[in-house]
Amino acid sequence: MPYFIDVIIPIPLQKLFTYSITTSESRFLKAGMRVAVPFGKSKIYTGIVAKIHNQAPTAYQAKDIHQILDDTPIVNQKQLQLWQWISNYYMCTMGDVMRAALPSAFILESETVITKNKKTVDESDLKDDEFLVYEALHHQSSLKIHDISNILDKKNVLPVIKRLIEKEAITVEEEVYEKYKPKLVRYVKLHANFSSENALQKLLEDLNRAPKQRDVVMTLFSVSAKTKKPVKVSDLSNESDASVSIIKALINKGILEEYHIQTDRVQYSGDDNEATKNLNNHQKSALSEIKKSFENHSVTLLHGVTSSGKTEVYVKLIEDAINTGKQVLYLLPEIALTTQLVTRLQNYFGEQVAVFHSKYSSHERVEVWNNVLQNSAKAQIVLGARSSVFLPFDNLGLIVVDEEHEQSFKQFDPAPRYHARDTAVVLGNMHNAKVLLGSATPSLESYFNAKQNKYGFVELMHRFNDVLMPDIELVDIKEKLKKKRMKGHFSDRLLEEMTETLKAGHQIILFQNRRGFSPIIECKTCGHSPQCPNCDVSLTYHQYRNQLRCHYCGYNSAMLQDCMACGSQDLDNKGFGTEQIEEEVKLLFPDYKVARMDLDTTRGKYGYEKIITALEQQEIDILVGTQMLTKGLDFRNVKLVGIMNADNMLNFPDFRAHERSFQLMLQVSGRAGRTEERGKVLIQTYNPYHNILQQVSTSNYIEMFNEQMNDRYNYKYPPIYKQIKITLKHKDYKRVDDASIWFAKSLRQVFTVNVLGPESPPIGRIRNQFYKNILVKIPKQQHLGKTKEAIIKINNSFFSIKGFRSVKVILNVDNY
Ligand code: ADP
Ligand code: ZN
Ligand code: ZN
Numbered sequence: 001m002p003y004f005i006d007v008i009i010p011i012p013l014q015k016l017f018t019y020s021i022t023t024s025e026s027r028f029l030k031a032g033m034r035v036a037v038p039f040g041k042s043k044i045y046t047g048i049v050a051k052i053h054n055q056a057p058t059a060y061q062a063k064d065i066h067q068i069l070d071d072t073p074i075v076n077q078k079q080l081q082l083w084q085w086i087s088n089y090y091m092c093t094m095g096d097v098m099r100a101a102l103p104s105a106f107i108l109e110s111e112t113v114i115t116k117n118k119k120t121v122d123e124s125d126l127k128d129d130e131f132l133v134y135e136a137l138h139h140q141s142s143l144k145i146h147d148i149s150n151i152l153d154k155k156n157v158l159p160v161i162k163r164l165i166e167k168e169a170i171t172v173e174e175e176v177y178e179k180y181k182p183k184l185v186r187y188v189k190l191h192a193n194f195s196s197e198n199a200l201q202k203l204l205e206d207l208n209r210a211p212k213q214r215d216v217v218m219t220l221f222s223v224s225a226k227t228k229k230p231v232k233v234s235d236l237s238n239e240s241d242a243s244v245s246i247i248k249a250l251i252n253k254g255i256l257e258e259y260h261i262q263t264d265r266v267q268y269s270g271d272d273n274e275a276t277k278n279l280n281n282h283q284k285s286a287l288s289e290i291k292k293s294f295e296n297h298s299v300t301l302l303h304g305v306t307s308s309g310k311t312e313v314y315v316k317l318i319e320d321a322i323n324t325g326k327q328v329l330y331l332l333p334e335i336a337l338t339t340q341l342v343t344r345l346q347n348y349f350g351e352q353v354a355v356f357h358s359k360y361s362s363h364e365r366v367e368v369w370n371n372v373l374q375n376s377a378k379a380q381i382v383l384g385a386r387s388s389v390f391l392p393f394d395n396l397g398l399i400v401v402d403e404e405h406e407q408s409f410k411q412f413d414p415a416p417r418y419h420a421r422d423t424a425v426v427l428g429n430m431h432n433a434k435v436l437l438g439s440a441t442p443s444l445e446s447y448f449n450a451k452q453n454k455y456g457f458v459e460l461m462h463r464f465n466d467v468l469m470p471d472i473e474l475v476d477i478k479e480k481l482k483k484k485r486m487k488g489h490f491s492d493r494l495l496e497e498m499t500e501t502l503k504a505g506h507q508i509i510l511f512q513n514r515r516g517f518s519p520i521i522e523c524k525t526c527g528h529s530p531q532c533p534n535c536d537v538s539l540t541y542h543q544y545r546n547q548l549r550c551h552y553c554g555y556n557s558a559m560l561q562d563c564m565a566c567g568s569q570d571l572d573n574k575g576f577g578t579e580q581i582e583e584e585v586k587l588l589f590p591d592y593k594v595a596r597m598d599l600d601t602t603r604g605k606y607g608y609e610k611i612i613t614a615l616e617q618q619e620i621d622i623l624v625g626t627q628m629l630t631k632g633l634d635f636r637n638v639k640l641v642g643i644m645n646a647d648n649m650l651n652f653p654d655f656r657a658h659e660r661s662f663q664l665m666l667q668v669s670g671r672a673g674r675t676e677e678r679g680k681v682l683i684q685t686y687n688p689y690h691n692i693l694q695q696v697s698t699s700n701y702i703e704m705f706n707e708q709m710n711d712r713y714n715y716k717y718p719p720i721y722k723q724i725k726i727t728l729k730h731k732d733y734k735r736v737d738d739a740s741i742w743f744a745k746s747l748r749q750v751f752t753v754n755v756l757g758p759e760s761p762p763i764g765r766i767r768n769q770f771y772k773n774i775l776v777k778i779p780k781q782q783h784l785g786k787t788k789e790a791i792i793k794i795n796n797s798f799f800s801i802k803g804f805r806s807v808k809v810i811l812n813v814d815n816y
Contacts, residue, residue, distance in 0.1 A: 001054055004062055005029065007037055007047035008083075010099045010107065012092075012415070016050055020062040026052060031080060032073025034106070034158075036066040046107045048075055048098055067148075071156045074106065074373065076392050078430050085426055091724075091788055091811040092415035100416050101390035103365035114161065114172050115142045121169045129160050134169050187230035187259040188247060190220055194255065203255065213250055216240045220256070222613030223606050229346075230259045239606045274347040276315050283309050286460040287316055294434045297456030299425055301404075301446050302438040304460030305469065305699070306670025307634070310438050311341065313460070314400045315348055317436065322352065322380050326397025326433070327372070331420055333406040334358065334385040335608065336631040341402075342383060349381055356384035356391065386411060386420030389427055396431035399424045403631065404437035404446055405663050410816040417812050421446075440670060441663040444712065445719045447705055463674070470641070470672040470679035472697040474688040477645075488584040489576055494642050494682050495588065498622075501680075502592055506639035507615065508622045510581055511668045513649055515598040515626055516540035516549065517580045518573035521560070528565035529574075536765040543579050544600070553767045581644055582624045589622065597625035630667040639679050641672040646685040646693060653762045655717045656816075658692050662704050665696045716754065722778040723815040724791065728758070729769040730807045739798070739807045740772035746794045747776060751787070754778065769808075775815070788813075 003026040006016040019037055021029060029035075031049050039045050044066055056062060083097040099107075116137040126134055132151050136143060145157055152160060164170045194200050200221065207214035219240035224231050237244050250256040279287060286302065290313070293300040304310040314330070321328050332341065334357055346353050354368045371379035373392040382388055386409050401409075401421045409420040421437065428435035437446050437455070450457035463469065475491045485492040501508055520538045522529045530539045532550035539548035541559060549556040562569045573580070582596045595601075595611055602608040608628070614620045615635055623629070649661040665683065673679020685693055695704040713720045728743065730736035740758035747755045754777035761771050778787050791811070798804055 002056060004053055004055060004057070005035070005049050005065070006051040006053070007035060007065075008050050008094045008098050009037065009039060009045045009047040010095045011039075011045070012096055014093055016094060017047075018055075018057040018062050019065045020056075021052075021065055025065070025068065028156075029068060030073050031077065032075035034069035034074060036069060038063055038066055048080075048102075050080060050094070067152070067157055069145075069156070069158045071159045074369075074392070075102075076373075076394055078394070079390070079392055081430060082389075082423070082427055086416050086418050086423060088785075088788075090416050090418050090813050091792065092417070096415040100387065100411070100414075100418075103362045103369055105362040105366045106369075112145050112172050113142050114145060114164075114170050117168055117171050119168060121167060125167060126169065127163070130164050130167070130169070133160060133164060137170065186233040188220070188233055188236065188251065188256040189224055189230040189259070190217070191255055191257050212240075212242050212246050213255075216242045216246055216250060217255065219606070219610065222610050222617075230257075235606070239604065239610075273350045276319060276348050277312050279312060279316065280309070280464065282460060282462045283313050283464075286458055287313050289458040290317065290436065290456075293456030293458055298428060298433070299435040299437065299449075299454075300456035300458060301442060301450040302436055302458050302460060303442050303447070303450075303701070304438065304440060305463060306440040306667065307463045307467065307674040308440075308460040309464040310402075310440075310460060311344065314402065314436065314438065315345070317398055317400070317434075318345075318349070318381060321397035321434075322349070324397060325395070327375070327379075327393050327395050328381045329388060329391075329393065329396060329399045329424070329427075330381060330383045331388065331399065331401045331409070331424055332383060332385065333403055333408045333631050335408075335628055336403065336633075340612065340634055345381065345383060351378055352380045354379035354382050356382055356388040358385060358387070386418075389418075389420050389423045393427075393431065396428065396433040399428045399433055399435045401435065401437045403439055405439045405441050405443040406631075407660065407816065410814075412812075412816075413810075415810075417810075419814060419816060422814075441666050441701065444659055444705060444708055448709065448719045465675060467673060467675060468678040469699050470669050470681045472669055472681040472683065472699070474693055474697055475682055475684045476686075476688045477684050478686050487588065489581060489644055489684075490584065490588065491682075491684055494684065497640055497680055497682055498589070498642070501640040502589065502621060504639070505637075507618065507620065507635065507637045508640045508642065509629055509638055509668070509671055510585065510622065510624045510642045510644060511626075511629060512576070512578050512581050512624065512644040513626055513664075514540075514575070514577040515579070515600055516551075516577035517543040517583075518575050518577060520574040521548070522572045522574050523563035523566060523568055524570040524572050525568035526563060526566040528563055530560060530564060534766070534768045536763050540577065541573065542600070543583070552763070575648075576644075578624050578626060585622055585624060592621035593619060594622045594624065595620045597623060597628055599626070599628075602628065627664055627668075629671065630664060633671060634674060635671060636675050638671055639673050639677065641668055641679065641681045643668060643681070643683040646683050646690075647687060650687075650690060650692060655712075655715070658711075659704070659708050662692050662696055662701075665693075666699060666701075669696070669699075716777045718814060720780065721754075722780060722782075722784055722813075724776045724778070724787070725812040725815040726774040726776065726791070727761075727810040727812065728772045728774075728807050729810070731768055731770070733770045735803065736770045736772050736807060739804045740774060742801070742804070743794065743798060743809075744774045746797070747774065747791070750790045750794070751776060 003021045004018050005021055006018055008016055029049060029052060031051060033049050034046055035049055036044050037047050083094055086097050087094050129152055133148055136151050145161060148157060194203050204214060207217060220231055220236055233244060233247055237247060251258050290300055302310060318328050342355055354371060356368050368379060369391060375394055382391060401424050404421050411418055425435055449455040475493045477491060480486050480491045498508055519540045520529050521541050530548055532539055532555050534555055535550055535552045537550060537552055539550055542549050546559045547556045548559055578596050578598045582594055585594050597611045615623055618637060643665060649664060669681040672681055691707060728736050728740045744755060744758050757774040758772040761773050764771055778784060795809055
């Protein structure tokens with residue numbers, strides 16, 4: 001009987017490709033293994049076997065596979081099922097999903113070049129298959145892993161390569177070698193003598209005369225103090241800008257302890273596991289309500305106000321799940337992953353926690369992948385950003401989606417444009433796992449699902465320790481300007497509160513949703529303002545580098561001395577970003593320490609942690625920052641939060657802008673007065689009577705929900721209607737204009753109502769590509785699958801029209 005396999009290849013073509021295999025290969029091959037397959041005239045791709053069957057393709061002659069790369073599947077059945085769901089729901093190809101799902105090292109390594117090691121090995125040490133490859137390298141100095149297919153009779157090549165590397169018979173390219181070579185990595189941690197606050201203070205004082213060494217200690221402390229986990233010497237040296245010899249000096253002084261840890265780079269077991277906290281009564285009843293809710297709702301929403309202690313409730317659920325031997329996935333927004341929460345969970349669960357996020361190298365991600373695949377205790381709890389939904393779980397018992405309202409759970413570009421929260425719900429279903437969505441400001445989608453009884457619903461409305469919700473005051477800037485009560489961007493009210501807070505020894509957070517110094521430079525003489533040459537946006541002035549920069553494409557140029565249009569030197573800054581606020585604060589409060597947290601100050605592996613730790617350690621009095629500040633941070637001494645300007649968020653042209661402003665403002669406010677005294681929040685605005693601001697100032701989620709849902713209903717927006725946004729882009733405006741008109745017209749022939757556009761988005765050109773949007777609104781009761789089929793059909797005929805082929809079409813399901 002002939003055998004065939006369907007293979008997923010990482011290219012954007014709708015269908016899978018069928019290859020033929022031999023009978024002996026069919027005995028060995030399983031779905032989820034990697035194979036190298038020929039494609040087109042000369043290409044070889046690494047693909048994943050989706051299915052083994054005996055149906056010859058009708059449209060073409062199936063080619064033979066090139067080789068089998070694995071011994072055992074690296075992707076399991078449930079994953080393939082999830083990929084299929086994503087591909088259907090989000091209207092993308094299986095290849096798109098594969099590219100997002102697999103760490104790139106899995107694909108690259110099969111294309112790696114191998115060479116013989118200089119050192120000679122004892123050939124009798126080599127197994128038969130190992131010897132075959134080794135011998136081949138006598139004749140050819142280097143081979144691609146793909147090339148050795150006939151040597152090994154196509155079988156499980158990568159495992160053989162791995163063994164040869166371990167035996168030091170061959171080498172592979174640096175990057176890949178890193179992954180397999182047995183090696184010792186140098187780590188250091190602060191000596192236990194300095195673990196108390198006092199001892200550390202004393203040490204820092206002693207080191208005042210050795211600022212470089214002091215810096216190393218501070219950096220080390222900020223990244224490893226609470227976990228007591230050693231830090232890689234090379235990371236430490238990069239991060240603190242200190243040479244390795246400075247670190248050595250600290251080791252010699254006995255201040256740092258040195259470790260050599262073998263190979264396992266991702267995890268290291270902390271020594272002592274802290275006991276989980278006893279819940280207070282509110283938390284206890286929330287926990288038991290959640291458990292009860294799980295009996296008939298596998299998905300439950302926990303609406304718990306900021307600082308109500310949601311995390312500790314999750315911890316109890318996690319404990320339960322791992323005690324029954326199940327795996328746990330804890331999803332978090334990317335940025336929240338680098339800090340406090342990871343430490344908290346690692347203190348409780350030690351080495352059972354694996355972290356998975358994009359700052360890790362592809363090889364580190366492979367390591368987590370393999371640990372999950374082997375159902376290893378080292379990855380029983382995975383803390384991860386959105387892409388961790390793709391890990392090879394086999395035995396999930398619980399998924400927590402923390403800050404479930406976060407926009408960053410949605411991937412915009414490239415495809416698959418999936419939403420990790422919604423994907424997690426599907427994933428949970430496949431595993432029969434419980435899914436808990438948690439937030440102080442739930443998305444309308446989830447809250448609506450809870451109201452419809454589709455999801456279970458539990459509330460936790462008391463802050464821990466019964467601290468009151470912060471007192472939120474709206475400050476009318478228009479009034480203040482009229483009465484001349486503004487200093488720069490600070491109202492007298494904000495300055496008063498700041499002065500008082502600082503005097504009392506407390507800390508302040510100032511929120512401004514834009515980075516840079518000012519988003520628009522305008523000539524006072526002729527009104528000209530410098531624009532990005534590639535995008536339809538103004539360039540933002542960054543004072544620190546004295547540059548003008550485009551936040552969309554990265555274009556930059558030196559700041560202008562005079563107007564490009566008329567030569568006048570009278571240039572004006574319009575609007576303001578975090579840099580400008582930082583500068584003003586420094587002038588207004590010269591005796592206090594000010595820092596800034598935004599994309600520009602948090603690059604580098606530990607950039608973000610360093611600022612967080614400095615704030616925790618009260619080395620910073622006033623922190624100015626963007627929405628990075630909102631991601632689940634917990635500071636004891638922050639008593640005042642100032643929102644510098646509420647209006648630009650509210651006016652953002654997006655149907656979710658009001659919902660998001662509410663969430664953002666309430667989340668930042670939630671950083672004030674978390675554990676003892678009540679905190680204070682001041683929101684500066686030109687429009688204090690805006691409904692959203694009124695709702696924020698009374699923390700009235702329900703009112704916000706009802707009002708927004710009303711709008712969503714009236715304007716046919718999610719979650720009342722389903723939406724698919726179709727974006728077309730091309731470098732030629734006329735082309736994209738014609739194409740989008742054609743597309744919309746074809747849609748209207750199928751869907752007589754509810755097709756909007758085409759329209760140019762607010763920023764009509766980015767990176768020299770012109771954009772057009774078309775919106776399809778689909779009533780909830782209508783079958784989404786049918787609509788999608790129709791769209792795909794139109795899309796296919798679109799590409800058969802000459803001239804349209806080069807237009808890129810982007811399908812965004814749910815229009816996040
Ligand atoms: P949320 O996630 O709801 O914003 P957290 O879980 O961060 O709240 O809790 C807020 C603060 O209260 C944290 O500092 C946390 O350590 C503390 N906390 C919460 N629950 C308990 C508890 N049961 N015992 C002691 N401290 C707690
Ligand atoms: Zn001018
Ligand atoms: Zn640009």
